[in-house]
Amino acid sequence: MDPVTWLLGLGSLLVFGVVVVHLLTALVLIIPTWRVFTRAGFSGALSLFHLVPLIGLFIVMAVLAFSDWPNGEASPGKR
């Protein structure tokens, strides 16, 4: 087999593997985060930010940490 074709095939396989692993990892995070967003009063679809590579987790956490939850938050006295 032509070495270039062989390398291209290997590269494609690696990229496919990385994408699949990324999607599976994101899914493991999206499911519980979807529920957290829903309980907080936001759209669960915001948890799809986990699909953003590297900074997805930080975006999700920042939304939850620095916004007022529409469904209410624990009062400071109860914290």
Added chain:
Amino acid sequence: MEILGLLGLSGAFGLIGLVLAGWMAWRIVEKTGLPGWAGLGAVLLTLTGVGMIVPVILLWIFAFMRWPRDEMAGAPAGASSPGRPVSPAALPPPPAALADRRAWRLSGLSAAGPVALSMDGALPAYVLTSAAAQQANELSVPDPTVGQPHARLFVSGGRLGLEDLGTPGGTRIDGARLLPEHGPRDISAARVIHVGTVELALSRA
């Protein structure tokens, strides 16, 4: 040296990310009524040999466990300390009809001037909108933060109900956010309604 510099840079980014994640986790967990250090601890676990597995398991537990915030929202009125608004789910369900059948009045100040709305029960439902009222069941609150339409008001059995129609400005009942998925809520015992940024005092005419 260049490789070491790169490692140092990635290490610095990692440290900043860890501190940021710990701080945000603290805030998120606090909002549910749990101690903030639990969130920070979950993030710091990533530094240990257990890697990411335990924090992910903790995230699943956190998502599906009962939050103290929910118990506070379900507590009787006056049981929770004043502070951040709790869910309107804490409002009691509408009981029997009221003997007092005087008209309801909502009064306040919008961007265009004073607002005085009256609901005498002649109509079963009214629509609250920022547009000029063109029909008998339309109540106008001319303000850029009020939607077109913004909310629906119901008069039944001497009681007044309110339903948010999902506009960005939002609706609040005595400070508690009312969402469209909450459906109509009895506001007969409420004092102040916020539609967008307009504060409307509820009274009997």
